[in-house]
Amino acid sequence: MALFEKGELKVRRIQVKKTSSSSTSSPPSPLLIVAPEVEGTYPVLQFLHGWCMLNTSYTDLLELISSHGFVCVAPGDQCDLTTIVTCCGNDDVESAAAVTDWMPSGLQPVLPDKVEPDFTKLALAGHSKGGKTAFALAMGLAETSLKFSCVIGIDPVAGSSVSNQPKPKILSYIPRSFGLTIPVAVIGTGLGSQGKGILPPFAPNGVNHAEFFLESKPPCCYFLAKDYGHADMLDDWMIKLTSWVCKSGEGDKELMRRGVAGIVVAFMRAFLQGDSEDLNAIVKTPGVAPIQLDPVIFVEA
Amino acid sequence: MALFEKGELKVRRIQVKKTSSSSTSSPPSPLLIVAPEVEGTYPVLQFLHGWCMLNTSYTDLLELISSHGFVCVAPGDQCDLTTIVTCCGNDDVESAAAVTDWMPSGLQPVLPDKVEPDFTKLALAGHSKGGKTAFALAMGLAETSLKFSCVIGIDPVAGSSVSNQPKPKILSYIPRSFGLTIPVAVIGTGLGSQGKGILPPFAPNGVNHAEFFLESKPPCCYFLAKDYGHADMLDDWMIKLTSWVCKSGEGDKELMRRGVAGIVVAFMRAFLQGDSEDLNAIVKTPGVAPIQLDPVIFVEA
Numbered sequence: 001m002a003l004f005e006k007g008e009l010k011v012r013r014i015q016v017k018k019t020s021s022s023s024t025s026s027p028p029s030p031l032l033i034v035a036p037e038v039e040g041t042y043p044v045l046q047f048l049h050g051w052c053m054l055n056t057s058y059t060d061l062l063e064l065i066s067s068h069g070f071v072c073v074a075p076g077d078q079c080d081l082t083t084i085v086t087c088c089g090n091d092d093v094e095s096a097a098a099v100t101d102w103m104p105s106g107l108q109p110v111l112p113d114k115v116e117p118d119f120t121k122l123a124l125a126g127h128s129k130g131g132k133t134a135f136a137l138a139m140g141l142a143e144t145s146l147k148f149s150c151v152i153g154i155d156p157v158a159g160s161s162v163s164n165q166p167k168p169k170i171l172s173y174i175p176r177s178f179g180l181t182i183p184v185a186v187i188g189t190g191l192g193s194q195g196k197g198i199l200p201p202f203a204p205n206g207v208n209h210a211e212f213f214l215e216s217k218p219p220c221c222y223f224l225a226k227d228y229g230h231a232d233m234l235d236d237w238m239i240k241l242t243s244w245v246c247k248s249g250e251g252d253k254e255l256m257r258r259g260v261a262g263i264v265v266a267f268m269r270a271f272l273q274g275d276s277e278d279l280n281a282i283v284k285t286p287g288v289a290p291i292q293l294d295p296v297i298f299v300e301a
Numbered sequence: 302m303a304l305f306e307k308g309e310l311k312v313r314r315i316q317v318k319k320t321s322s323s324s325t326s327s328p329p330s331p332l333l334i335v336a337p338e339v340e341g342t343y344p345v346l347q348f349l350h351g352w353c354m355l356n357t358s359y360t361d362l363l364e365l366i367s368s369h370g371f372v373c374v375a376p377g378d379q380c381d382l383t384t385i386v387t388c389c390g391n392d393d394v395e396s397a398a399a400v401t402d403w404m405p406s407g408l409q410p411v412l413p414d415k416v417e418p419d420f421t422k423l424a425l426a427g428h429s430k431g432g433k434t435a436f437a438l439a440m441g442l443a444e445t446s447l448k449f450s451c452v453i454g455i456d457p458v459a460g461s462s463v464s465n466q467p468k469p470k471i472l473s474y475i476p477r478s479f480g481l482t483i484p485v486a487v488i489g490t491g492l493g494s495q496g497k498g499i500l501p502p503f504a505p506n507g508v509n510h511a512e513f514f515l516e517s518k519p520p521c522c523y524f525l526a527k528d529y530g531h532a533d534m535l536d537d538w539m540i541k542l543t544s545w546v547c548k549s550g551e552g553d554k555e556l557m558r559r560g561v562a563g564i565v566v567a568f569m570r571a572f573l574q575g576d577s578e579d580l581n582a583i584v585k586t587p588g589v590a591p592i593q594l595d596p597v598i599f600v601e602a
Contacts, residue, residue: 161463162462162463162507174511175523175598176596176598206474206507214511224475297477299600
């Protein structure tokens, strides 16, 4: 299925530094932007990385997504010592909101010529703790001038256990209780809840993908990448590093990245662009994906 | 709504002892049976009590249910010292299965004259740990000669935490993963996940109603009795006892019992008797119930 291959558009990586000048175009965080190079107006995906990850660890994934016609904006300052220490507050949510608010004035000037962002079609995604931050931001725990049209959690994690969840605590253990009315996609990993040797898992049961899906209101969809681990959608070099502490699947990680990218694209086509054909195809026949997805669930509105 | 009042049928309580004789009519467990006294053929509900509870603590609830035309069979031997010690194995499931298997030969003779059980319409329910046992039995973890047509968990609990679940462990933290194809109803309590003072809760987050609902396949429905506690559907005398250790709601417990009984009756009417009118009414207008139900969710097949 073409959706799970690299798309037709050539893409460009753009790194934007956070400068200390008062220039209005300076973003509040350093950014990795991946955008089509072909003239056009494209929907925008803001992507929040996982705890202690680099935004640049997701370059392959973001390129796959962007090549299907999306501008991806991944802030990258949530990895310094300060933010590790303060990671238990609302800082991540505020910081992500600041990037959202920067986009209307700042994004277009750094994109390739004749490439325009369409902020009326704005999606929000995040991986791991970034997934939780994405849900928190979409719920309005920080204010933004732009409105998100849908939210995607990629193996989202809310803490190390049910009884140990950093603030802001968003899980309530009540079905469909999230204060969110926009469509939700949750992509889980089957091995994320397993530890590596004696180390604890990165996406423990009770605070992972399943709980995020449970608390989401329809329309919401769920995809479990059964045979892959919590970090297996990162770039290969980063998977090599994380695989010392994070259980990784046996399968080809390129297939995992293509699987995740394809789901994200199908979901955004459905809920940003009004074209549900690809999403319905995956839901009806999960075997079209290059990785085993089991279960796949779509609860319509 | 009449469903939430006492039904029109007069009912009789029947206690059947477990005798040590080899009489074929002796049940494998002592039983509390509550049955209509009016001539007729009625569906059967097997009801499994909670950990360290007595089957007789549910008399009011079972009478309410039975008065709408159901024969309720509640085994009661899961409270002696031996079973407290062995409660971490499959014994409860085997013990419940033995009662199911006794019913075809043993039940009819102990019922009022001209009252017949219809074993083609058999439901299984349980409270607290008994709710988990009900799911385990419905999944076939012990064999039974009769087939259950639907299963109901009343504030079901699978353990004291995600990482501490007595065997048989049935939760997998994957949506819709239960090996069950019969309809499921889950009734949760809003206060069950809160401890009494410094005591731990009886229905902790991560192992309670929400997770049971998440792992159920459609058709499944969910009702949260928001303002009531884990034991608030028991008889008043038992609520008084448990309220020293188990958080209880402020509201009238008779309303809670009528609320729970009405849901159970509506669900059995829908999935044993093919009449979905009452269930649909509750789902559409939760306000028809005498207690606040929020949320109410019905995921159809």
